[in-house]
Amino acid sequence: MLPLQLNPRLGIPIYRQIMDAIRGLIASEALKPGERLPSLRELATQLRINPSSAVKAYSELQHAGVISLDHGRGTFVSEKPGLLAQSRKKVLDQDLRALLLKAKNLGFSSKEILRALTEMEKE
Amino acid sequence: MLPLQLNPRLGIPIYRQIMDAIRGLIASEALKPGERLPSLRELATQLRINPSSAVKAYSELQHAGVISLDHGRGTFVSEKPGLLAQSRKKVLDQDLRALLLKAKNLGFSSKEILRALTEMEKE
Amino acid sequence: MLPLQLNPRLGIPIYRQIMDAIRGLIASEALKPGERLPSLRELATQLRINPSSAVKAYSELQHAGVISLDHGRGTFVSEKPGLLAQSRKKVLDQDLRALLLKAKNLGFSSKEILRALTEMEKE
Amino acid sequence: MLPLQLNPRLGIPIYRQIMDAIRGLIASEALKPGERLPSLRELATQLRINPSSAVKAYSELQHAGVISLDHGRGTFVSEKPGLLAQSRKKVLDQDLRALLLKAKNLGFSSKEILRALTEMEKE
């Protein structure tokens, strides 16, 4: 059973939250290359989500090369940890860039953004 | 003519990009309380968008208390700068919160996030 | 100079507020049959409103038979006080009916409406 | 299927009629907290209106905290009945205030208004 918590209210799509968490678990080596992931049905039941969301999450992770779906056998962590590190950083950078752009459109200075972020982490 | 550019590729709804930009212009005092904004038709023409999208952007800003729509007269920056500060901070905080959650799901530590952010700003 | 106050914020169109007030002034005999009303230009200047609003108000009152516009001479209170009493009551009744309908759609009982109204008048 | 009828002649926007009716249904407990509302398409089909009008009605109710729209899942009555009571009262009060102002401009006394209202309800 994956240590995976979802927050349906935050406006982040369920399937993305799953993707992020699985990437995180692999990065922290809670999930290791070659290890088997829960079946789509298990995942959906465990998280009480719509199976389609599980399907979408796995499918996107597969496209990103993070996991591989073996029809009839199961789902496994991909053997390419290097790729993962790259993709994980890419995801973060892309999000950061989007945030910065938006914050600057809103008229916030770099300092203000940093300050807000550090304060938020104290909570 | 408002200094306002849209980026249709970013996946951010047009009306939100407009909202952010206007909030930013007010925050930077390029638009001052009581000042008149472009009419819905002007805005739509200028940005080459459908009038409905302009309506949506203005209407949401009105809900947020940032501007006021006067039927038959025009659209004006609200006289209450406090409300703007509030709504602007809310937007930033919400985005930051979403980013933090995602980053932590991805297994990034607070330090890593801050470092990535500060490096990105040097560019 | 007419004792006439407008409230542009209440959501009631300016021209209607003018219409109501003039009907009221006639009903209370502050304006008498045959008496001359301010010119459109005077009215607009005095109330600091757009001339179109004044035009619209007078024009609607003329259609209702309350006043008469004599081209080149001026605007005068109509000679038919009976008609006024009727139209005045009609306007109120129509508004009351609309209010009742809406309030009942909202699920308010007659008692609740009456109570809210009496409380509001104490203010 | 919601017991919901529209009156296109009344001059009240369709989306507001929908809002009022839904607030009323919740207030009368015909709709309970957490209960699912018809989908936007269902509502539009049922009332023979354009989907956009349905979207507007639901979206405004969401802003008022009365319902919540869950992307991909459906629309649900908000769990916070307090907010409904608040928003419902606000709507009534605003309408009453407008009516009172108008009636007083027309020269009606409080007594006259109350009398007209009570008589109308006897019908």
Next chain:
DNA sequence: GTGGTCTAGACCACT
């Protein structure tokens, strides 16, 4: 001229 509402319909994102 201004804002406000509405239709008819498309396409996208999420579950």
Next chain:
DNA sequence: GTGGTCTAGACCACA
């Protein structure tokens, strides 16, 4: 299936 965004355009109400 669900909600969310957008286009193209019409018509109305208000100043």
